[in-house]
Amino acid sequence: MNRFGLTFAVPRGALLDETLDALERIGVDAGEVRSNDRRLLFGDVGIVTMRPSDVPTYVEAGAADVGIVGKDVLMEQRERQVFELLDLGYGGCTMVLATVAGEPDPAAEALRRLGVMRVATKYPRLAARWLENTGRQAEIVEVKGSVELAPLTGLVEAIVDLTATGTTLRENGLVVREEILTSTARLIANPVAHKLKATAIDEVVEGLRGVEGPRGG
């Protein structure tokens, strides 16, 4: 166990390296996690690693006391009963609505002529909320793999997806039409751990507050 006596849910994927850097700066030994990408549970240092979208699930249930996860995941899983404690500043990316490049915008055209646009995404709830709040009728198509494929094959007219640099979108001939939100990594806590392990959690927050980058939304 680490010096805080807390179990950390750590996301594998894009946020992993910076998350381990941050944990090491507050004195959690993450060396073994870095060198072993098959093992999932590192009980001796209080770290469990998982798919990013599973982090709120483990933290909400108390299987981990605290976790690090992108704001995009929290926005998609808004009903999760977790405390959002800190914006860690890293892992910046933008949730966008994108379509095939060129005019007219195929999504706007579909909306104008057919009254509805089809939108592929891995974030069905977030996408539905955005389109509803902007007063547009949409048919949400949930996909699990590369979202960029969907508009290229005629499955949909638009996608809602996360982009950091926009390279993948450009390489597939897509352009950003709207920016929906910006996302950074967040520290979250289980509601009961937040009360019963208050001192340890406050120490983690203060420690990580020192390492955060520019504040995002």
Next chain:
Amino acid sequence: MIHRIPSGTRDVLPDEMRELRAITDALRGVFERHGYGEVYTPTIEYESVLRRGDGGVQPAYRVVDDHGDVLALRADMTVPIARVVATRYQAAEPPLRFCYVAHAYRQVTPHRGQMREFLQAGIELVGAPGAAGTAEALTVLCHALDAVGLRGYRVGLGDAALYPALLSGLGVDEEHRERLLQELATKDFVGLEREVRELDLAGRDAELLVRVPQLRGGSDVLEAPPGPVADALRGLRDVLDLLEGSVAEHVIFDLGLARGLGYYTGAVFDVYDPALGEPLGGGGRYDDLLGRFGRALPAVGFAIGVDRLHAALAGEGR
């Protein structure tokens, strides 16, 4: 042959039922010993009556009866007992003490493992104002949890009026007030900090708005410089002073506690156990609720989720 039942409902078979029965018997015994008489009210009531408990959990399941009246399944026992007090105890001398072990019904989000039908055990103490009433409710709560054999639990005690008082004291306008309370209700401290930065406040006041709802722990969090925070904290300190040692040792303070139900007016509390990832019960003061039913009396109560208590007991035993 498999016949389905609605999600969020379940069958209880004899092994589990014996364990649940042992828990509810122990809870009832403590409630009775403290002078709380058990009541049972209709599972289904007129929706218009339940809605008088405005601000609480709204009933989720309705039917229209053969006269065209809308009936609804109760969402808790607090509102029905408020109705009972106003109609059946119009002239009775307070304080009145009631307990219940009864099912309530709430809406569920799909795939979240939430229960539509769940068993609650609790008390309502009507006509006992202020710290003394709150202290009695906390005492019954802790004695009840002790009696079922729960060990590591803590009762987080806060005040629903604290943060609103702080906002008023600092002159925060209505629009920002709503937004700050919304961030607090969704436990988004990042959002809270962002909203506070948008306010035109002195650094020390802004710091207060961010820090106070995150204060939790032993009685040291009750120390505050003179001002709206100190005033609200005096009430909590008064409660603490009235608690016997074996109860006080289970109490922690949580200045950010804002329970979801809108009818709470003062002290609020949640019950935590390290073996369970969510609160297993809670309660608080609702000094205005009975007035909406025509008998204005201050009141305090709590409800324990029996299934959650059972899970916590099983978890502590591992």
